[in-house]
Amino acid sequence: MTAAFQYSVVVPVYRNAGSLPDLCSRLEQIAHELDSPLEVVFVNDGSPDDSFEILQALLPNVGFASQLVAHSRNFGSFAAIRTGMAASRGEYIGVMAADLQEPPELMLEFFRLLASGDVDVAVGKREARADPRANRVSASLFWKLYRAWIFPQMPEGGVDIFACNRKVSAEVLDLKESHSSLVGLLYWVGFRRAEVPYERLSREHGSSGWSFRAKIRYLLDSVFSFTDLPLSVLIGVGIVGGSLTILAAVIVLISFIAGGIREPGYTPLMLVILFSTFSLLLALGIVGSYVWRSFENTKQRPSAIVMSRWISDAATDS
Structure with a gap:
């Protein structure tokens, strides 16, 4: 008993x-x-x-x-x-x-x-x-x-x-x-x-x-x-990166109009590529972490044997 x-x-x-x-x-x-x-x-x-x-x-x-x-x-x-x-x-x-x-x-x-x-x-x-x-x-x-x-x-x-x-x-x-x-x-x-x-x-x-x-x-x-901190960071990075990209685009446009850029399109293209690549890699890493943890939980494995x-x-x- x-x-x-x-x-x-x-x-x-x-x-x-x-x-x-x-x-x-x-x-x-x-x-x-x-x-x-x-x-x-x-x-x-x-x-x-x-x-x-x-x-x-x-x-x-x-x-x-x-x-x-x-x-x-x-x-x-x-x-x-x-x-x-x-x-x-x-x-x-x-x-x-x-x-x-x-x-x-x-x-x-x-x-x-x-x-x-x-x-x-x-x-x-x-x-x-x-x-x-x-x-x-x-x-x-x-x-x-x-x-x-x-x-x-x-x-x-x-x-x-x-x-x-x-x-x-x-x-x-x-x-x-x-x-x-x-x-x-x-x-x-x-x-x-x-x-x-x-x-x-x-x-x-x-x-x-x-x-x-x-x-x-x-x-x-x-x-x-327990938190959405990574997503909040991603949103913050996106806002800051987007703001910097807009600022850079304005500067590049002014320089282009003023004749300061000899190869039109090169600088803004590189900025777009750099910011897009950085943002995409960060987003994939964070979203991938959530997807991986969701996948692990769907297995329903015991925590120990x-x-x-x-x-x-x-x-x-x-």
């Missing part, structure tokens, strides 16, 4: 072998402080290290109910989160990384807010981060652009840890989009939100996979999924 859970925590796992023992220990402490049973859903997202084997050894002896779900390959952290949210059985569902840079203890405040009935979504608001300076600068720039272009209401440091109720989770999971942002979808569906401030800790184990390339791809996916799933409803005493 399936146990009833009030609280679930989803943890995507990828190259986190070093932090898993400490993570499980801190989750045990959280489970003891909650007023109702806790389950933790670990989703091994094709991790190349021994994270899966470590969890297999740890979970039968932890002080909380657990699930260990394995993807057939690496599908990405957002796909892993979706898998975990779909597998979770709690009324309130928290999502956090396995690297311990976001304090797991935030879940206690998240669950308290959700259980009050006044909040549907609780997100962590980073007020400081113990990262190298270069990482802080690039992350700050990234999230400033994200807030300016996509979701101004998102915290300045972005969202890396959050929790929501079952209703919000169901709405997000119903949005089966490819090449999108799960956090973006979380904000897109709306509902009542609350922010909980915290300080991001330094990473003690492994290295982050949040590379510059990954940030750019995430930003572009969010731009194309579960290879195996292990469940333990019995929590052991520490």
Whole structure:
């Protein structure tokens, strides 16, 4: 018989072998402080290290109910989160990384807010981060652009840890989009939100996979999924380019009348070709990005494939 859970925590796992023992220990402490049973859903997202084997050894002896779900390959952290949210059985569902840079203890405040009935979504608001300076600068720039272009209401440091109720989770999971942002979808569906401030800790184990390339791809996916910014840029470029072309045409016409152009037709022809080519290439690139994403969504592929799933409803005493 399936146990009833009030609280679930989803943890995507990828190259986190070093932090898993400490993570499980801190989750045990959280489970003891909650007023109702806790389950933790670990989703091994094709991790190349021994994270899966470590969890297999740890979970039968932890002080909380657990699930260990394995993807057939690496599908990405957002796909892993979706898998975990779909597998979770709690009324309130928290999502956090396995690297311990976001304090797991935030879940206690998240669950308290959700259980009050006044909040549907609780997100962590980073007020400081113990990262190298270069990482802080690039992350700050990234999230400033994200807030300016996509979701101004998102915290300045972005969202890396959050929790929501079952209703919000169901709405997000119903949005089966490819090449999108799960956090973006979380904000897109709306509902009542609350922010909980915290300080991001330094990473003690492994290295982050949040590379510059990954940030750019995430930003572009969010731009194309949630805004019409590229089309607005295209319209702006067209207006500016058209205005410059008209101005150039007036100057060329005056020069031609004044006898300043010895080869009639050459200059205006080159201007038309240059502006037309630039505008067409830009337009094709932007429209092509939308067409490609539409094509990907028509495939209706799952965001991930579960290879195996292990469940333990019995929590052991520490």
